[in-house]
Amino acid sequence: MQTKKKGPILSIHNLNVWYGDNQILDSLSFEVQPRQITALIGPxxxxxxxxxRCFNRLNDFTPNFRFNGEILFNGKDMYKKKTDVTAIRKKIGMVFRKPEPFRCSIYENVAYGARIAGINQASQLDAVVQKSLQRSGLWDEVEPILHGNPEQLSIGQQQRLCIARALTVEPEILIFDEPCGELDPIETVKIENLMRDLRNDFTLIFVTNKRRQAARVSDSAGFLYCGELIEFGSTEKIFTNPQDTRTEQYVTGRLG
Ligand SMILES: Nc1ncnc2c1ncn2[C@@H]1O[C@H](COP(=O)(O)OP(=O)(O)OP(=O)(O)O)[C@@H](O)[C@H]1O
Ligand SMILES: [Mg+2]
Structure with missing residues (x-):
């Protein structure tokens, strides 16, 4: 669990990204504060x-990816040559739009991260699995079928299983990239409530193109448009008193 730290947990300075010759992100600068939900919105x-994907160095695997600028994680440049990338990915977890549980039991999906971290004793593993599933709000639903196949779970339950899996390694930051994109309204509300609970212990970065969802859930928000960060600030300000006309048009549904 992260300790309360002073200052931003992530600082992005003048970030430019290209795929080949195509510039995708243009001179982005902003900060992510710890134990907040920061939404990134845009069409x-x-x-x-x-x-x-720059934040946990997932783009390292993308051919033609090129960037310049600086991303500091707890004040340290995460793209420095000597950076331990595996450690970064452990500290900055990711949950994607489409839940993709591993092809093993519900229990093993969650135990996976703990095993990699060196926990092998059955009683310790049981405790870690239970804690992660409780934190993701899934324990009561899966306790009787822990050793069963995750395919029997609804999509929303599978998403909460993927969140439990991400929690097992005690990350500092959790990135949710459109986590409700495949979910029905009831399951969506569960994930939104879960995100609010998780904010007590983790820093959340929440990508969504659903404006009202960002307004409901986040503390800070950034509006991205054509690769530029048009505006970044408190969610209240972005949604009720934006400074840029494009932000105003986007949050009121007239753009994008
Ligand atoms: N691996 C890649 N190689 C080349 N171009 C890419 C690659 N991934 C994304 N792009 C391009 O980069 C641009 C930004 O894509 P990105 O997926 O980051 O947007 P997004 O805001 O997440 O969109 P969405 O809301 O649809 O998920 C798009 O024009 C996309 O086609
Ligand atoms: Mg996307």
Whole structure:
């Protein structure tokens, strides 16, 4: 669990990203505060996923990816040559739009991260699995079928299983890239409530193109448009008193 730290947990300075010759992100600078929910909003293809994939170095695997600028994680440049990328990915977890549980039991999906972290004793593993499933609000629903196949779960339950899996390694930051994109309204509300609960212990970065969802859930918000960060600030300000006309048009549904 992260300790309360002073200052931003992530600082992005003048970030530019290209795929080949195509510039996707243009001179982005902003800060993510610990134990807040920071929403990144904007229309399709504006670069939201590209941006958050920079935060746990997932773009390292993308051919033609090129960037300059600086991303500091707890004050340290995460793209420095000597950075332990595996450690970064452990500290900055990711949950995607489409839940994709591993092809093993519900229990093993959650135990996976703990095993990698070196926990092998059965009683310890049981405790970690139970805690993660309780935190993701799934324990009561899956306790009787822990050793069953995750395919029997609803999509929303599978998403909460993926969140439990991400929690097992005690990350500092959790990135949710459109986590409700495949979910019905009831399951969506569960994930929104869960995100609010998780904010007590983790920093959340929440990508969504659903404006009202960002307004409901987040503390801070950034509006991305065509690869530019048009405006960043408190969610209240972005949604009720934006400074840029494009932000105003977007949050009122007249743009994008
Ligand atoms: N691996 C890649 N190689 C080349 N271009 C890419 C790659 N991934 C994304 N792009 C392009 O980068 C731009 C930004 O894409 P990105 O997925 O970051 O947008 P997004 O805001 O997450 O969109 P959405 O809301 O649809 O998820 C798009 O034009 C996309 O086609
Ligand atoms: Mg995306």
């Amino acid at each position: 399709a293809n504006c670069g939201k996923s590209t941006l958050v």
